[in-house]
Amino acid sequence: MDIIIRPARADELDAAGRITADAFIADGHTQPDGQYAPKLRDARARAVSAEVLVAVDAADDTLLGCVTFAPPGSPWGDIARDGEAEFRMLAVDPSARGRGTGEALVLACVERARALGVRQLVMSTQQSMTGAHRIYERLGFRRTPDRDWSPVPDVHLFTYALPL
Template sequence: MDIIIRPAAPSEYAALGEITAQAYLGDGLLDFGESDEYLGELRDVAKRAAAAEVLVAVADDRPLGGVTFVPSGGPMADIARPGEAEIRMLAVDPAARGRGVGEALVRACVERARATDGCTAVVLSTQRTMHTAHRIYERLGFVRTPERDWNPVPELDDITLLTYELTL
């Protein structure tokens, strides 16, 4: 299977938003299920694409997954500092998992970061239970940065996100 990574086209936004939402729901990553307000953010690919670069992985003209690449200083950044790019909302259709889609998407983000003037690192946040993603990050040279771990919903104590960094 040849996987192509490229910027998502507007005609793919709805499908990619649904892949992202269903991946997070299916993996139990949203505390409130369908009523979780973050679900709307996951589905709103057009909003992300207006503020960052949304990449899609396709094979046989079918979207398999996507990721949001936030260049240094982008408005979609959660934890990136000046000179750092950030990876957000990585998701792979459950039916396409185990085929290298997630790794290809992360590699594409790293390549974009290397091509960005002044970018010295790539950072990301991940949930504790995303063990497959952790293995991808570590295999590609990302290291844990526990001093940057954070909680996006302070009123819920159990949502501390783990952080990783790849120095370029």
């Protein structure tokens, strides 16, 4: 595989945050001046109490995408319950799409959750992220409509879970 998934280095966190915000904004999932954009940009804050994983090109170490993995007890888990891990803010640079980067990042979260011995990996996604939904479903995640939620008015999130 020409993609390597690993923990973000300290010198990559700003770039990881930019990729995350830029991808969400470019795809219309948040506004550049919206309240969520600063959170997306701040990978440094996430790295304090969660794990920021990056996808890099094996040939030249170019940053392709990133995801935030929230182990049990992390304040970055929005919907995780006892015995669950969560991932969020999955983003792939638009120029790196079509290479399997997003799927590789999700699989790294699955592996990390299994290594921690959690019973389930959960996540939230916007209804409009249909391409991501296909990846999740192909990997065995199932919709959990009873856990769907709205972090702010007019933003309704779908939830998925993968029993481990």
